[in-house]
């Protein structure tokens with residue numbers, strides 16, 4: 001194979017993000033989606049380096065702004081499969097407002113958060129999902145704040161596909177990614193992706209005996225929003241992973257936009273006379 005230009009991930013050995021990268025690659029191959037029909041968009045953080053390590057179109061944007069850029073991308077060319085990748089600090093802290101509004105708009109993309117419950121790139125500060133009492137560089141006597149619950153938040157904000165994976169469960173994670181890509185609407189996938197360097201509480205060894213797949217519970221109904229909300233609150237000796245919720249009766253943002261019914265914007269004729277557009281562009285520059 002021609003490996004010219006290939007960039008290997010520079011994550012620490014054992015970082016959970018390797019598992020997510022492998023699962024995304026496998027999902028795209030399984031679904032036979034050509035690379036040139038995929039865009040991977042990220043913010044800032046260890047996991048946000050993701051677009052540099054996968055052979056798709058990619059944009060490494062500003063801290064917390066990946067969902068805003070991805071929304072613009074999807075509205076400009078809704079023929080593309082759009083993946084958004086990042087961490088818990090980037091997505092739930094700096095980008096918390098975009099998280100809420102992109103979900104209620106039902107933008108058709110898959111948002112994968114590599115949730116390691118700490119800021120890794122900046123060397124180990126408390127993040128929005130760090131557990132109460134956890135000792136970090138920024139809170140050496142223990143975290144005084146309660147963590148957010150990304151699954152409950154996604155359900156409350158109207159996300160139409162909500163799931164949780166674990167990078168130590170590759171096959172299961174790959175299936176969730178495939179389902180998230182195929183879902184028509186906003187798909188949220190929170191992935192326990194251990195930071196082996198800075199989070200010594202929530203390790204692979206800590207998660208492994210606790211994670212329980214919702215798919216193994218025959219009575220679980222992923223169309224029941226209230227049931228999903230209830231299960232999202234579970235945290236302790238057993239922590240559910242899998243698909244919490246899915247509905248397909250909400251129009252996507254691009255599906256609801258009349259201008260886009262004749263095809264992606266990038267393939268449409270400009271509706272402004274070329275001369276007028278030229279003047280406008282010059283004015284902006």
Ligand code: SF4
Pocket residue numbers: 010011012014015016017046047116120121194195196197198
């Ligand atoms: Fe992964 Fe943590 Fe290393 Fe960042 S610091 S690459 S999150 S293990």
